[in-house]
Amino acid sequence: MKNAVCLLSGGMDSAVACAVAENEGYRIYALTFDYGQKHAREVAAAIKLARDFGVEEHKTVDLDLGGIFASALTGKGEIPEERTLEDIKEQIEIPRTYVPARNTVFLSLALAYAETRDCEAIYIGAHAVDYSGYPDCRPEYFKRYQEMADLATKKAIEGKRIEIKTPLINDDKAEIVRKGVALGVDFSHTWSCYSGTKKACGKCDACKLRLGGFKEAGYKDPVEYER
Amino acid sequence: MKNAVCLLSGGMDSAVACAVAENEGYRIYALTFDYGQKHAREVAAAIKLARDFGVEEHKTVDLDLGGIFASALTGKGEIPEERTLEDIKEQIEIPRTYVPARNTVFLSLALAYAETRDCEAIYIGAHAVDYSGYPDCRPEYFKRYQEMADLATKKAIEGKRIEIKTPLINDDKAEIVRKGVALGVDFSHTWSCYSGTKKACGKCDACKLRLGGFKEAGYKDPVEYER
Numbered sequence: 001m002k003n004a005v006c007l008l009s010g011g012m013d014s015a016v017a018c019a020v021a022e023n024e025g026y027r028i029y030a031l032t033f034d035y036g037q038k039h040a041r042e043v044a045a046a047i048k049l050a051r052d053f054g055v056e057e058h059k060t061v062d063l064d065l066g067g068i069f070a071s072a073l074t075g076k077g078e079i080p081e082e083r084t085l086e087d088i089k090e091q092i093e094i095p096r097t098y099v100p101a102r103n104t105v106f107l108s109l110a111l112a113y114a115e116t117r118d119c120e121a122i123y124i125g126a127h128a129v130d131y132s133g134y135p136d137c138r139p140e141y142f143k144r145y146q147e148m149a150d151l152a153t154k155k156a157i158e159g160k161r162i163e164i165k166t167p168l169i170n171d172d173k174a175e176i177v178r179k180g181v182a183l184g185v186d187f188s189h190t191w192s193c194y195s196g197t198k199k200a201c202g203k204c205d206a207c208k209l210r211l212g213g214f215k216e217a218g219y220k221d222p223v224e225y226e227r
Numbered sequence: 228m229k230n231a232v233c234l235l236s237g238g239m240d241s242a243v244a245c246a247v248a249e250n251e252g253y254r255i256y257a258l259t260f261d262y263g264q265k266h267a268r269e270v271a272a273a274i275k276l277a278r279d280f281g282v283e284e285h286k287t288v289d290l291d292l293g294g295i296f297a298s299a300l301t302g303k304g305e306i307p308e309e310r311t312l313e314d315i316k317e318q319i320e321i322p323r324t325y326v327p328a329r330n331t332v333f334l335s336l337a338l339a340y341a342e343t344r345d346c347e348a349i350y351i352g353a354h355a356v357d358y359s360g361y362p363d364c365r366p367e368y369f370k371r372y373q374e375m376a377d378l379a380t381k382k383a384i385e386g387k388r389i390e391i392k393t394p395l396i397n398d399d400k401a402e403i404v405r406k407g408v409a410l411g412v413d414f415s416h417t418w419s420c421y422s423g424t425k426k427a428c429g430k431c432d433a434c435k436l437r438l439g440g441f442k443e444a445g446y447k448d449p450v451e452y453e454r
Contacts, residue, residue: 059292061292065286065288065336067286067343098381099339100338100339100342100343100380100381101335101338101339101342101379101380102339103379104335104338104339104375104376104379104380105335105336105338105339107335108328108331108332108334108335108336109292109332109335111327111328111331111332112326112327112328112329112331112332115327115328116327135378135379135380135381135383135384136378136379136380138378140378141375141378141379144371144374144375144377144378145375145379147371147374147375148331148368148371148372148374148375149331150371151362151363151365151367151368151371152328152330152331152362152363152368152372153327153328153331153362153363154325154327154362156362157362
């Protein structure tokens with residue numbers, strides 16, 4: 001059986017990416033990062049999802065690295081003010097929720113983990129459609145990362161490539177919902193909201209993109225919202 | 228004044244790379260990783276060196292990441308048996324001291340740190356001569372890392388490149404000693420030995436390469452050895 005590391009944040013995108021990996025026949029090593037987000041809800045969601053998928057192993061790694069990361073999501077800034085779904089989708093600037101070198105750090109730790117567990121793939125739920133503002137969500141970034149990874153490890157030198165898989169890279173949120181439904185993802189176990197309220201706020205960028213995706217796909221989001 | 232992150236392990240190579248950065252006019256943000264090495268001597272050396280250099284900031288980051296790393300140096304294997312200096316230099320296999328994706332993980336965290344501190348360079352003391360067996364010490368690896376980094380960050384998108392600097396990449400140990408002496412590095416504050424003995428063992432690969440370098444350069448190593 002072939003093995004893959006799946007980056008599992010607890011959000012809906014990584015859950016669907018993990019479902020794709022499972023569907024493609026991989027034994028899954030799930031990897032979740034706790035990097036000082038404003039709430040622990042997402043990490044709790046990742047634990048539920050790992051159980052749903054029956055993963056081989058689930059590592060939750062504390063990345064509270066003494067001020068190396070900083071962004072609105074890690075308590076160093078405020079969560080951005082409310083915007084319309086259209087504004088979010090049309091933005092061309094880099095979002096305030098950008099975390100410096102986040103996907104590079106995540107993929108690099110996943111690469112180390114993949115090598116120790118004899119994995120031949122790393123799945124990441126990044127997509128370039130809704131998050132076009134993030135430099136490290138673009139297809140060309142992942143292409144360059146792959147080229148670097150192909151020289152970086154002992155496995156690679158021995159001819160065993162570790163492939164970076166981005167199965168959602170060209171999907172919008174509605175398509176991700178459709179894929180997840182088709183693969184049987186339990187979306188009630190995912191969490192997207194930036195706030196740590198009991199119910200999802202329904203107001204932040206993440207909630208609006210998620211709700212917009214479910215609406216467009218024609219499904220009801222099973223997560224409860226404050227409004 | 229321009230800023231640089233310097234990866235400072237506590238060993239002699241990174242100390243000399245840091246001295247090169249200082250000599251090239253950078254304000255230094257030193258970054259040390261504690262990743263479960265068999266002893267804390269190297270980290271203690273990094274703290275002394277950071278003081279020597281009068282760095283702007285020194286972060287020591289705990290990378291005990293729950294079994295993501297594994298190698299002879301991190302307690303998951305035995306330190307390799309004693310070999311001659313010739314055997315060490317001639318080896319073409321990947322050393323048993325290889326840590327999966329180590330430089331990729333280190334550079335990626337340095338990249339995040341560099342972006343938060345507005346740095347335009349990252350210095351790493353890797354060299355391809357004595358460590359030809361490590362995949363992530365080769366010049367072509369660093370070239371690919373740079374190409375990836377040029378797409379990875381907000382800074383890069385804004386046209387402010389973070390340059391990966393490998394000032395020792397073509398040097399052997401003797402040349403590194405000469406450079407360090409010329410730049411006033413206090414080698415008594417560096418630590419290379421794999422063991423955690425009070426004095427350096429003088430027997431492990433790291434000690435043999437170091438002693439060989441000092442001998443060839445015509446200087447006395449100020450560190451005390453058991454033999």
